[in-house]
Amino acid sequence: MQSPLDLSIASVIVLLCASAAAPLLSSKQKHLVTFTFAASAFASLLAFAGGLSALYGGAAESVKLLIGLPDLPFYLRLDPLSGFFIMVVAALGFCVSIYSIGYVRSFIGRRSVTPLAVFYCLFMAGMLLVLLSDDAYSFMVSWELMALSSFLLVCFEDERPQNRKAAFIYLLIAHIGAILILLSFGLLAGNAAGFTDFSGYTFQAMRESGISGGWASAAFLLGFFGFAAKAGVVPLHAWLPEAHPAAPSNVSALMSGAMLKTAVYGMARLSFDLLPVSAWWWGGLVLTLGLISALMGVLYALMQHDLKRLLAYHSVENIGIILIGLGLAMIFTSFNMPLMAALALTAGLYHTLNHAMFKGLLFMGSGAVLHATGQRNMEGMGGLIHRMPWTAPLFLVGCLSISALPPLNGFVSEWLTFQSFLLSPVLPSRLLNILIPLGAAMLALTGVLAAACFVKVFGVVFLGRWRGRHKTEVHEVGWSMRAGMGLTAFACIALGVFPTLMIDMMNSIPGAMLGVKLDVHRGLSWIWLAPVSAERASYSAPIALLGICAAIAAAYIVAHARKTAVRRAPAWDCGFEKMTSRMQYNATSFSMPIRRIFGFLFSIKEGARASGKHPSAFFPGKYTYTLRVRDRLWYFFYKPAADVSFWLARKAGKLQHGRIQIYLLYSFVTLIALLVFA
């Protein structure tokens, strides 16, 4: 039996070898696909085993590699936290790799898939290394390796200019975030012992660095916003809805399901491990931004009709929910209430796992839909459930989970989050007592809006009738794609119905980070989830599921007691005749009431124009409705920044005036100035 760390390192090596070997096969594309993704699936299995056993064992082991700076080799370390995240990444990585075998084949013939194969493996390796690395240098290297490879994956279909633009925005924001992280490490290392001989860069040294006060806050802020840029926290989310649709769907699944999680890992590592116990406003900041991201994310998602863009905005929402857990945990920690912190942390981390699963599932499903219909625009879809008998139910599972409906996994983590919200009255600060419940209400709003959004998604994409102008031949996807989705769907159900098993295993994380273990049974048997006390609140997914099934069975029996015929007929629809498929509600009309209620948050341009033979008449031949919903933050933040920098660029350009006398004058004036002032 290998040690967990060995397993993880082995999987990284396998991935690197696969990406190195891929170009050699580039002449035989089919074999290339099979080989690469089989290899990455195998590597994921190794890593999964490693992560799981590390999480189960609860101990930390570390190793020092030979590469790196001479005085700063790469330090790798595997403790429960990183083990958990490795497990998350690997689990999703496995499913997505299986899925990719079928998905990537569809590119063959249209373009070379070699870059996709190479960078896919590099991307996986980068993510695993981020989670393993134990010093600032190797962390940054693997962090940027991850960013670079994912950037190249995003502009895989590089003929489309918007893909290139998306990739650019993504890379820019990611890199700025990386620099911020680097600076925060710089502060920690600078305060640690042995900065000048580079040994201060190890996380161990940072842990022991007695950084405190303003510097600690500065380090936290730098690091947090650095990671937030990667996680897509509002207002740093602008890249996310651009990059995810641009990337191939298997990559979007990984980026959204796994890569964002590495940012969460970074935040957890920074605020619970490297930095000393936080000031309460750190947690307050995280909580607030989490709430804003959750709400804004879901609202923007509701406004979308591009399937993958919509899902991308939901990633913003779910990252927000995860941050809520983290933020509450930090607040509780700052008031020295480790047990409650443990609950909040577990809630956040469990949602991390769940989100990886259902968002991976949903992105893979969208990939399947894209593969089948060749489009991402929901307005042109409908009725796919008749053509895709496998994809539809699997996608439905994803929808139910992300909408936080029992008995699936999304609900469990949101329920735990609510429970930790309900603990806030014990906080000694009146202000927090009053403010935090409002946060709970916002979370509730988010949950229901998400449900509304996914009624829209499933209803418009899979139900109803085909909305497209011309019929396209839609077909079910191949076995490997179904298998990939099926695995994640199974995970969603399992994590939803038997949450306690996983949560018990995750107990080693608060044990390691906060020094307390969480008892989620409170004396009840394993089927019960009672995080605080049996009297306070309890939830049992298995019983709920059984109960519902029993009730359904009973209802079925009752309903079928008397034999009645079933016949098909045109929809009645209040006797409305000549229903065409274009009269159905579509994504835009579905979200109209919500758009009207929350309209003030968006910049909406709505227009209706009569056209046709006599537009002026009361019954125009044609009526065109146009709607453009834009991200306000884009105009508050990004555009001004760009404008300012181009203005400055023009000013800088003026320096290069072209006249040699002017240049000589510069040098002359510089000389005089230095002589006078220096």
Added chain:
Amino acid sequence: MTVSFAAQINSVLAALILLASFGLLVQRRIYGLLHIFAWQGLLLSISAAVVGYSAGLHHLYISAALTLSLKVIALPYILYVLIHRLKIHREVEEVVRIPTTMLIGIALVVFSYHLTAPITELSDLVTRSTLAVALATIMLGLLMMITRKKAVTQIIGFLAMENGLFFAATSATYGMPLVVELGVALDILIAAFIFGIFFFQIRTTFDTLDLKAMERLKEEE
């Protein structure tokens, strides 16, 4: 002759050199520029020789000879030939009007005196007081390059700067070590050839030596 006498001669020469560089600033005709430049070179070599004699440093004779051959004979001749061959318009055109240039020049002299005062305090050489003049010459050469429009005049300004440097070397430090002197001389010689080539290139590509033609490379608006 006595050291003090040598010092007096040297300061006279310094005054003349300064005068020469002002002359370069005011002179409107190119041949006139050449003459003044040659005179300045001559004064330099004399002062070098005088210093060398008075301080008994024989390598200064060599540098004096170098100066004589380069700056009094070779360079002016080359420039003369070039100007003649390229039929350069005889008038000097300036960017800044002459009187203004004069005023700036005077300001520069004052500035360089103020700057070198603390240094000359420290020196024990007889010629130390001339350091200010050397610096002033350099600054005036630079000023000339800034305020002139033609390539030729810029070159002359450049060479005037070199004169200032040389003067600084001799007066402030009794001359640099011989290796350096030779190297510098060599560089100046190469530079001379290069700008010779340049004049032809510029002439052939722009058919004028006016620097106005060479303001294309800039950041477009």
Added chain:
Amino acid sequence: MIITALLVINLAAAAVLAFMGDRKLAPELNIAGSAATFAASLALAVRVHDEGPFVAGGGFFFVDAFNVYLAVLTAFVSMTTAVFSRRYMAHERRHGKIGHKGMRFYHAMFQLFIFAMLLALLTNNIGVLWIAMELATLSTVLLVSLYRTPPAVEAAWKYFILCGVGIAQALFGTVLLYFAAEKIFGEGSNGLLWTNLSAAAGSLEPTVLSIAFIFLMVGYGTKVGLVPLHNWLPDAHSEGPTPISAVLSGLLLNVALYALVRCKVLVDGATHSHKAGYIMMVFGLLSVLVAAFSLLRQKDVKRMFAYSSIEHMGIATFAFGLGGPVATFGALLHMLVHSLTKSSIFFTVGHAAQMHSTQDISRIGGLVKGNPLVGWGLMFGVAAIAGMPPFGVFTSEFLILTALIKDAPYFVPLFLLGIAVAFAALFRRVIPMVFGDAPSWQKPIKASHMPVLVHMGLALGLGLYLPGFLSEWFHMAVEMLVK
């Protein structure tokens, strides 16, 4: 002995090539000469590695950890550039951009230029250092105007005049140094030997040296290309032949910075203040900012990378000014990796320009489809130069940034702004060049891939693993630079 060999080889090669002219084997001979130089430099390196720093040629030469790695780097990059220029110049020759006289001149001057830089690096005499710097300028001036196009001539003229003036100011600074040294060492060239000066730095006259440093700063700073003395640089880089742009960016700037740093050591020793450091920091920061913002609106690809050179020289200068072991280590490493990466970028850019027969960014596209190695080479080159790991530039910037926020946090925002803007500008321009469909006017060319591969390989290697001896040298250099 080794040193003389090292220098003579170039001179001999230059002479032979001057006679050979545009004959058949001239490019090969050019390569051979540089290769021999590289071998010699390696021998030198081995000797330094075994015996440590030493003075040779009656105190005329001085080799220590600081200049030996730069010498090896110079020899190496000159070799790869010679290899690159073989095919590149052949292409230019075929397309009649350059005549046989031009080729003769090119080869001879190339070798002379390398000689000048090696001399500047290895000499112990700061007067000779100055001479070598001037020689380096003069030998490249006419190479910049090699194509005889109006922009080329204009660029060369500006290069000539601005650097000439700058270097003249440096000479005055040197004179002042000598003036200060004379009182200790008396007449003769002892007073210009860097070893003596640094030994006696404490007793040199501070006021003189601080004034001297200002002249040296402005003088050598012009050659380093620090804002606001940088104006010659974009023109010269964009208009000269690409191999020359590569060596100018990759080597000459380094050598000038080397000269500046050598002088800074003396001044610090004399004045016992951080004044010189602050001046360098200001110059560096200004360069980073101005270069970054100028990058944003570039339309000419070589011009763009010229500005990026300014930016990186700014970073290195800033780091040297910042001082402290970590920052200095970073700066030394930065000089190395920047020259490797930037020259390889210029190689790929040169080929890209030939493929599209233009340097206009908007007319270059789809490189990956046209010539994968050039395309990916440019992509990864830019990623490296923009500070993406696992390439070496990241390593140095990592050290510099961490040291910066520790020692001078108030500089961080501006510095960060500069880096971020430069990053954005580079990728904004490069992504459309590398990706997308190949334009109709794209023509296949015979590209020389070896140099690019070797350089990028080294840049990558240095990012992941810094050899022991190298870091040893860096530490020694840091010892010498950080008193």
Added chain:
Amino acid sequence: MENVYSALMQALQLTIVVAGAPLLTGWVRTLKCWMQGRRTAGLLQPYRDLARLFSKDIVLAENASWIFRFAPYVVFGATLMAGAVIPLISFDLPLGATADIIALVALFATARFFLALAAMDTGTAFGGMGSSREMTVASLAEPAMLMSIFTVSLASQSTSLSQMAHVITSTPLVLRPSLAFALLAFILIAVAETGRVPVDNPATHLELTMIHEAMILEYSGRHLALIEWAGMMKLLLFSSIGIACFFPWGISGHGDPLMLPPAFVILAAKLALIGIFIVLVETGLAKMRLFRVPEFLGSAFLLATLGMLSFFILE
């Protein structure tokens, strides 16, 4: 013995929910007829309706998929599951701990989710309209719901219904302003959730005002029966949630059978009163426009928040 007793209680409870729900609806309808001076169809009419629907054939829209046929069962099942958790006449329900009130709300949400999907399934205009509006109203109701729960749970330190009710009954009666606010909020929310006037009108088939009805427009036969039945149960359950949270007195404690008959009577009385209240409201008020609903539920949220604040400030 103990287990058997509580199992019995559970069974009894379920039968009350399943069998009693139509009665409550019937009671409300009858009252309404009286108020409006119409002849009544009698208390038992809902049972007859259900029976009739069960015996009828089913007409499926051509486009309907398995979602459409599966939804009614889920709706019924989820509602019934909820019914097993809310204490009606006794506290000791073995299934009581299965879901606290948050999970309970989520169960109703599941039912709603499937109903909305089914409405989209037939591909008609009204179905989409119904589900869109239903989800909108729900999304506005939920935060207010949570706030009022939060306020109540502040007092009882718990979100498990039995526990909340138990705490209130076992502690001496104190007048809590927070609970008063929460109650008001809860009433508004319950009106919205159960789709009564003024938010929605269960009796209307006027196309553009429908919300709930628009969703089930295409249903017929047993499917419709199940949905209607679930709807009735939902009315009963929301009433009993209100009872458990705010007026739990009279619910029998652990293991005393003697208290059961009075508890049953008291429950019936409470439900009757609630029915009267509903009818008064529905005859007194007119249905409001859809875009007035946000204000309606917004005020519910405001009340709940006030309740929470008053707990921290006054108690």
